Amino acid sequence: MYQAINFEQKLARFSDHWAPRVVAEMNDYQFKLVKIQGEFIWHDHKETDETFIVIDGEMSIEFRDGAVTLKDGEMFVIPKGVEHKPVAKHECKILLIEPKGTSNTGDEGGEMTAKNDVWI
Numbered sequence: 866m867y868q869a870i871n872f873e874q875k876l877a878r879f880s881d882h883w884a885p886r887v888v889a890e891m892n893d894y895q896f897k898l899v900k901i902q903g904e905f906i907w908h909d910h911k912e913t914d915e916t917f918i919v920i921d922g923e924m925s926i927e928f929r930d931g932a933v934t935l936k937d938g939e940m941f942v943i944p945k946g947v948e949h950k951p952v953a954k955h956e957c958k959i960l961l962i963e964p965k966g967t968s969n970t971g972d973e974g975g976e977m978t979a980k981n982d983v984w985i
Contacts, residue, residue: 872898872920875985876958883977885961885969886985897961898985901953908971909948915963916942922957926950 870888875898879886883905885897901924917926918940925934926941927950933941943949970978 872958872960876900876920878985882956883969884979884983886983888985890965893964894962895965895967895982897963898958899961900956900958901951902956903953905951906970906973906975906977907948907950908973909946910943910963910967910971911946913945913964913967914942915945915967916940916961917951918960918962920958920960922953922955922959924951924953924957924959927952 872888875886875888880900882900882902885899887895887897889896898920917924917935919935919937921937923934923936925932926943929948935941966981968974968978968981
């Protein structure tokens with residue numbers, strides 16, 4: 866059975882922010898939809914790069930020495946080990962691509978750490 870994954874339909878099934886939902890896997894990588902709003906925490910991923918693709922909205926990814934702004938249809942790859950902080954003034958819907966088991970807060974932990982491997 867072949868069926869496309871519809872991002873709009875999947876995104877309509879949840880409303881919480883900073884809680885990635887897995888929609889597909891490819892080899893050891895997961896594709897995660899997430900809604901973000903406000904500021905996240907400073908963190909890094911020591912073992913992996915992380916890809917952000919904006920589906921709807923606008924966000925910034927702050928670095929200790931600058932920032933990048935992403936809008937609908939834009940993508941950015943954060944190299945492993947680079948400390949960053951995602952920020953969205955208004956709700957932004959994004960697709961994350963990262964290895965299975967990657968924590969959204971890296972090694973920082975804390976109250977913003979989302980449960981991992983939640984499928985939608």
